Amino acid sequence: GAVVSQHPSWVICKSGTSVKIECRSLDFQATTMFWYRQFPKQSLMLMATSNEGSKATYEQGVEKDKFLINHASLTLSTLTVTSAHPEDSSFYICSAAGQRNEKLFFGSGTQLSVL
Amino acid sequence: RKEVEQDPGPFNVPEGATVAFNCTYSNSASQSFFWYRQDCRKEPKLLMSVYSSGNEDGRFTAQLNRASQYISLLIRDSKLSDSATYLCVVNRSLPGIFGTGTRLQVFP
Numbered sequence: 001g002a003v004v005s006q007h008p009s010w011v012i013c014k015s016g017t018s019v020k021i022e023c024r025s026l027d028f029q030a031t032t033m034f035w036y037r038q039f040p041k042q043s044l045m046l047m048a049t050s051n052e053g054s055k056a057t058y059e060q061g062v063e064k065d066k067f068l069i070n071h072a073s074l075t076l077s078t079l080t081v082t083s084a085h086p087e088d089s090s091f092y093i094c095s096a097a098g099q100r101n102e103k104l105f106f107g108s109g110t111q112l113s114v115l
Numbered sequence: 116r117k118e119v120e121q122d123p124g125p126f127n128v129p130e131g132a133t134v135a136f137n138c139t140y141s142n143s144a145s146q147s148f149f150w151y152r153q154d155c156r157k158e159p160k161l162l163m164s165v166y167s168s169g170n171e172d173g174r175f176t177a178q179l180n181r182a183s184q185y186i187s188l189l190i191r192d193s194k195l196s197d198s199a200t201y202l203c204v205v206n207r208s209l210p211g212i213f214g215t216g217t218r219l220q221v222f223p
Contacts, residue, residue, distance in 0.1 A: 006158075034210045043202065043215040044159070093158055097209050103149065104210055106158035 003027055004096050006107025013084055014115055021079045021110045023094030029074035030096035034104070035067075038091040050077040084114045118142060119205045121214035128221055132193045136217045138203030139185040147206040148186045150177055152199045153216065159202055162188075193221045 003026040011019050023033055031052045036044040048069055049057040056069035068080040081088055094107040121138045128134045140148075151159035163170060165177040165186045176189040186203055200216040 032209065044213045046210060049210070091156060095210065103161060103164070104204075106160070109156070109158045111156060 004030075004094065004105045004107045006094050006110060008110060009108060010111050010113075012113045012115065015085050016083055019081045019084055019112060021081075021092055021094070021112075023077045023079070023096070023107050025075045025096045025105075028096075030077075031074060033071060033077040033094055033096045035069060035077075035079050036093045036095070038093065038109075044093065047079075052077075081112065084112070086114045088112065089114045117215075119203060119212045119214040121201075121203060121217045123215055123217060125218040125220050128193050128219070130193055130195060130221055130223055132221075133189065133191045134193055134219065135187055135189045136201055136203075136219075137185050137187050138205075138214050138217075140205040140212075141184065142205070142207060143181075143184060145184075145205045145207050147211075148179055149204040149206075149211075150175075150186070150188050151202040151204060151213075153202055154199050159213075162201070190219075193219075195221050195223065197221050 005024045005026050007022050033050040035047045037047050038044050046059050047062045050069045050071040052071045052074050058064045071077040091109050091111050093109040095104040118141050148165035150162040152162045153159040163172050163177050165179045167179050169178040174191045178187045198221045200218050202216045203214040204211045
C-alpha cells in the first residue's frame with residue numbers, strides 16, 4: 001500500500017521557537033495532504049488541507065499564521081508551528097489520499113512537546 | 116449533534132470474547148466508510164473498508180446500515196493485541212470525518 005513518511009517522530013522545544021514537520025508520500029504523488037492534531041484521549045482534528053502549488057485551506061479556529069503549511073511538490077508537505085507555546089503540545093499527523101482518492105494513508109505522527 | 120458519533124468506551128472484554136462497536140452518521144449523502152485502528156501515540160491504520168454488502172476479514176466483520184445510518188465492527192475471539200482505539204471514518208469527500216473513537220481493552 002501507499003507509504004507516507006513523517007519526520008520527526010518526537011520534538012521537544014523551548015517556548016517561542018518554531019518547529020517544522022515534514023510529510024512525504026514515498027511511492028505516489030499526493031496532490032492533497034491533510035494535517036491533523038490530536039490531544040490525549042481525543043479524536044483527530046483536521047487542521048488544514050494542503051494542496052500542491054496553492055495555499056492551504058484551514059479549518060475554522062486554526063490560525064494560518066501560526067501553523068504554516070507549504071506543499072511545494074507532489075510528494076512533500078510541511079507544517080511549521082511558529083512561536084510554539086506549551087498549549088501547542090500535541091500529536092500532529094499528516095495524511096495523503098491514495099491514488100484512487102478514497103482511502104487515507106497516514107504518516108507516523110509527530111509528538112510535539114513545548115517546554 | 117455530531118456528524119459522526121461513537122461510544123468512547125472503554126469496552127473491557129476478556130480474551131476470546133466477541134465485541135461489537137457501532138458508529139452513527141448524520142449525513143445520508145455519505146458515500147464511503149472505513150474502520151481504522153489507532154494505538155496510543157501512533158497513527159491510525161486502516162483496518163477495513165465497509166461495504167453495503169458487509170465484509171469480513173478473519174475475525175473482523177464490518178457492516179453498513181444505510182437505512183439507520185450506522186456502521187458496525189464486530190471482533191470475534193478477541194486477542195490481547197486487539198486492545199486499541201477503533202475509529203470510524205465517514206466520507207462524502209476527502210478527508211472524511213473521524214469519529215472520536217471507541218477504546219477497546221482486552222484482558223487475560
